[in-house]
Every structure is written in structure tokens, then in C-alpha cells.
Amino acid sequence: MSHRTPPQQAALDRSAALEQQVQAAPRTFRVLTGDRPTGPLHIGHYLGTLANRVRLQNLGVEVIVLIADYQVMTDQRASQQLPATVRGVVADYLAAGIDPNRSTIFTHSAVPALNELVLPFLSLVSDAELHRNPTVKAEAEATGRPPTGLMLTYPVHQAADILFCHANLVPVGLDQLPHLEATRLIARRFNERYASRSPLFPEPDALLTATPMLAGLDGKKMSKTRGNGIALHATEDHTAAMIRRAPTDSERCITYDPIARPAVANLLDLLAAASGANPQQLADEIGNRGAGHLKKMLTETINELLRPVRRRRADLAEDTCYLDSVLDTGNTRARRLADSTLTKVHDLLGMTYANR
Ligand code: TRP
Numbered sequence: 227m228s229h230r231t232p233p234q235q236a237a238l239d240r241s242a243a244l245e246q247q248v249q250a251a252p253r254t255f256r257v258l259t260g261d262r263p264t265g266p267l268h269i270g271h272y273l274g275t276l277a278n279r280v281r282l283q284n285l286g287v288e289v290i291v292l293i294a295d296y297q298v299m300t301d302q303r304a305s306q307q308l309p310a311t312v313r314g315v316v317a318d319y320l321a322a323g324i325d326p327n328r329s330t331i332f333t334h335s336a337v338p339a340l341n342e343l344v345l346p347f348l349s350l351v352s353d354a355e356l357h358r359n360p361t362v363k364a365e366a367e368a369t370g371r372p373p374t375g376l377m378l379t380y381p382v383h384q385a386a387d388i389l390f391c392h393a394n395l396v397p398v399g400l401d402q403l404p405h406l407e408a409t410r411l412i413a414r415r416f417n418e419r420y421a422s423r424s425p426l427f428p429e430p431d432a433l434l435t436a437t438p439m440l441a442g443l444d445g446k447k448m449s450k451t452r453g454n455g456i457a458l459h460a461t462e463d464h465t466a467a468m469i470r471r472a473p474t475d476s477e478r479c480i481t482y483d484p485i486a487r488p489a490v491a492n493l494l495d496l497l498a499a500a501s502g503a504n505p506q507q508l509a510d511e512i513g514n515r516g517a518g519h520l521k522k523m524l525t526e527t528i529n530e531l532l533r534p535v536r537r538r539r540a541d542l543a544e545d546t547c548y549l550d551s552v553l554d555t556g557n558t559r560a561r562r563l564a565d566s567t568l569t570k571v572h573d574l575l576g577m578t579y580a581n582r
Pocket residue numbers: 258259260261262292294297383384387388396398
């Protein structure tokens with residue numbers, strides 16, 4: 227978390243200013259955010275974004291949450307258990323505190339008009355711009371294959387995700403900033419080219435949380451597919467076992483030194499995020515009690531934090547009818563929004579002949 231590029235720092239500063247506006251006038255914001263349903267959500271999602279979505283919702287911001295099922299296809303390692311995974315993600319959201327009466331949860335595949343927006347948007351970006359996107363490059367490297375057309379156009383699809391509902395705020399981790407830049411560019415170009423008199427799309431802002439990127443227990447990027455994050459639904463024993471296995475180093479005294487002692491610093495970062503404390507102070511406190519004590523504190527803190535979430539989730543997971551009804555309601559609402567936006571786009575593009 228210590229190495230920020232100037233654009234990242236600028237985005238963090240801008241987020242702080244936005245945060246104040248959100249507090250002052252929550253109802254002027256519409257948030258769109260989402261996850262690829264590649265597996266159960268984990269502690270990184272919870273601390274990095276889920277808790278923040280719930281906070282925004284409870285402040286009175288309109289929150290729309292996308293389960294990006296079409297984008298699962300960009301990840302060839304992902305499991306193909308989509309129905310169970312998607313229902314699991316819905317259960318994770320609700321357990322974390324997303325309230326389906328106030329917020330909207332929907333999937334890509336249920337909203338054709340959203341996906342259709344990708345076509346006009348594709349005309350607004352060049353091939354070179356698509357290849358330049360750092361997140362796309364990183365993901366292609368991670369899979370060891372050249373990017374598919376879907377992977378390459380991921381930022382354009384994400385622009386459709388955000389712009390179909392005119393969202394003006396997107397809570398994201400630092401790694402997603404390039405995607406958001408692409409969305410802003412597409413909104414700007416669409417407005418310039420087709421709607422110069424009265425812009426159709428807002429240029430959405432990123433809202434970064436205080437803990438934008440937490441590494442997994444092995445120090446690598448926390449990911450559902452790597453299995454290095456503690457799932458929201460994991461049992462307390464499983465949580466303890468995962469933390470016990472996490473690497474540390476051979477020095478007894480705990481100090482916070484992300485460069486020289488990354489494994490220990492990583493666990494301290496996680497503990498700090500889960501407890502709202504400062505990693506440096508935690509290290510001082512633990513000192514000679516060593517890594518065993520650090521792990522014990524981490525286990526207890528995470529299990530305590532997640533206990534109510536896990537209890538709610540266990541009840542929800544059994545009620546697939548209810549989970550499906552939540553999605554159904556969200557999908558209907560998202561379709562209404564997307565249809566209305568696509569109609570406006572068709573009008574602006576002059577596609578106004580028949581069957582309207
Ligand atoms: N890219 C996000 C992820 O990998 C998921 C996502 C898809 C998303 N569309 C979005 C996030 C739009 C925010 C806004 O988890």
C-alpha cells in the first residue's frame with residue numbers, strides 16, 4: 227500500500243473531497259459497483275468494498291450492484307458453477323448488509339440493453355487504446371495467453387456497466403483505476419460526438435476506500451481463484467487454519483516493515499484493516515510475543531468481525547427462492563434503466579425508424 231503513483235495519489239485526494247460531498251448530499255450520487263462471480267466473496271471484498279457499499283447505502287446513496295457474469299468468461303481458471311456461485315454472491319451481499327429494498331442487485335446476462343451499449347462504445351476507442359490498458363495487460367500476463375477479444379474490450383463493457391444507469395460514483399480499488407479512466411473517456415467522447423448540446427452521460431468518479439488493496443494470506447494479490455483470501459462464509463476453524471498456514475519469517479520480534487518483512491507486514495495490514503487500528507502500533511504492541519500472537523489476534527479479530535455476517539449468510543444460503551427473487555427484482559429494475567438509456571442512444575444515433 228506504500229507505493230502510489232502520482233495518478234493514484236491524485237485519485238485518493240479526489241476521493242477524500244468526494245467523500246465530503248457524499249456526506250453532505252448523499253442523494254445526489256448514484257453508485258454502480260460490481261464483482262465477477264468467480265467464487266465466494268472474501269475478507270478482501272468485505273474490507274475493501276462491501277462494507278463501504280453498505281455504508282454508502284445507509285447514508286442514503288443509491289447503490290446498484292452488478293454481478294458481472296459475462297466477464298467471468300475472461301477468466302479461464304474460474305469454476306463453471308455459475309448458478310451456485312451467483313446465488314452465493316447474492317447471499318454474501320445480503321449478509322454483508324446490502325438491503326434489496328434500497329439497493330439493486332442484478333446480473334449482466336439479464337440486461338440485454340446494457341450489453342448492447344458495448345457496440346456504440348466500441349466505436350469510440352482505438353485498437354491501440356485497448357491494448358494499452360494496464361489492467362488488461364496484467365490479466366493477460368497472469369493467464370499466460372494473449373487476451374481474447376472479450377478481455378481486450380473489458381474496459382468498454384465496464385463503461386456500459388457504469389453508464390447504462392448514469393452512475394456518477396464508482397467505489398473501486400486502486401487496481402481498477404485504469405478501467406474507470408476508460409469509462410470517463412468513453413462518456414466524454416460519446417457526449418462530444420453525439421450529444422454535444424446536452425450531454426447524455428456523466429463522467430463518473432472513483433471513490434477509493436481507506437483500504438483499497440489488501441494482499442492475500444500468501445502476500446500475492448488476494449483473489450477468489452487463488453484461494454488466498456478468507457471467504458466470508460468460511461467457518462471459524464477454517465479461518466484459523468488458513469491464518470496458521472500463512473507465511474511469516476524467522477525473526478521473533480514483530481515489526482512493521484513492508485519492504486524487509488513483507489509477509490509479516492501483510493498480516494499486520496490485514497489486522498489493521500479488520501480492526502481499524504494502525505499497523506505500526508499493532509506491531510509495537512505485539513513485539514516479542516511474536517508471529518504466533520499476531521496470528522491469534524488476526525484470527526480472533528476476523529472471526530469476531532465476520533460472526534454476524536456469517537450467521538446471516540448461513541440462513542440466507544438455504545433460501546434459494548428468496549435469493550432468486552432478489553435477483554429477479556434487481557434485474558427488472560436494471561432492464562428498465564438500460565432500456566431507457568439505449569432508447570436515448572438510438573435516438574442520438576438516428577436509429578429511429580420502426581418498432582419503437
Ligand atoms: N471489474 C470488476 C472485478 O473484476 C467487476 C466489474 C465489472 C465492475 N463491471 C464493473 C466493477 C463496473 C465496478 C464497475 O471485480
